[in-house]
Amino acid sequence: MKYEKINLPYGYNELEPYIDAETVEIHYSKHLQTYVDNLNKLLEDYQTYTCGKTMEEILKDIEDIPHAIRQGVINNGGGVVNHNFYFSILTPNSSGKPKGILMNHIEEELGGFERMKELVSNAAVSKFGSGWSWLVLNKFGDLEIMTTSNQDTPISVGKVPLLTIDVWEHAYYLKYKNLRAEYVKNIWNLFNWEIIESIYEKYRAK
Numbered sequence: 386m387k388y389e390k391i392n393l394p395y396g397y398n399e400l401e402p403y404i405d406a407e408t409v410e411i412h413y414s415k416h417l418q419t420y421v422d423n424l425n426k427l428l429e430d431y432q433t434y435t436c437g438k439t440m441e442e443i444l445k446d447i448e449d450i451p452h453a454i455r456q457g458v459i460n461n462g463g464g465v466v467n468h469n470f471y472f473s474i475l476t477p478n479s480s481g482k483p484k485g486i487l488m489n490h491i492e493e494e495l496g497g498f499e500r501m502k503e504l505v506s507n508a509a510v511s512k513f514g515s516g517w518s519w520l521v522l523n524k525f526g527d528l529e530i531m532t533t534s535n536q537d538t539p540i541s542v543g544k545v546p547l548l549t550i551d552v553w554e555h556a557y558y559l560k561y562k563n564l565r566a567e568y569v570k571n572i573w574n575l576f577n578w579e580i581i582e583s584i585y586e587k588y589r590a591k
């Protein structure tokens with residue numbers, strides 16, 4: 386079984402002016418592709434551990450993976466899953482904010498949309514080194530904000546990703562240089578709230 390990157394649901398230049406075409410192209414076709422290639426190579430001799438499983442399922446039960454390749458799967462499998470998720474929840478046609486049940490719960494649990502934005506953004510800007518800022522659903526069905534380092538994923542600690550900001554420098558450095566906060570501010574123009582809402586509604590019901 387081979388793991389793959391998603392088909393990008395927009396053109397490289399369609400996230401401009403917030404994320405430039407060159408960054409999207411290199412991020413998707415080079416960085417993500419490298420995680421895909423490294424992951425598939427790593428798993429070549431370990432097919433019995435992975436057959437029929439999605440990478441999300443594997444990362445959820447990462448202790449089942451042999452110690453010899455476990456950290457490699459965390460790094461490269463996480464790199465594939467995190468990036469596939471990131472690219473899937475961006476769109477050039479963002480509605481700007483969620484509505485319906487997700488919006489209600491952001492208001493009830495996190496103090497409102499602007500407050501949630503501030504918490505996710507602050508976590509992204511202050512994350513030391515490379516990593517990710519997340520809005521997730523925890524196992525009690527509550528919304529939570531968290532960060533992960535490197536390519537660690539909330540899936541490995543039993544949480545469902547709803548929204549993420551990639552704060553590795555490769556996600557923004559060509560356009561924003563050292564100004565990570567500007568990239569974090571601008572990415573809010575790109576979230577696909579219809580997809581994020583559908584994930585929330587699907588998993589909250591479980």
Ligand SMILES: [Fe+2]
Nearest residue numbers: 551553555556
């Ligand atoms: Fe990235």
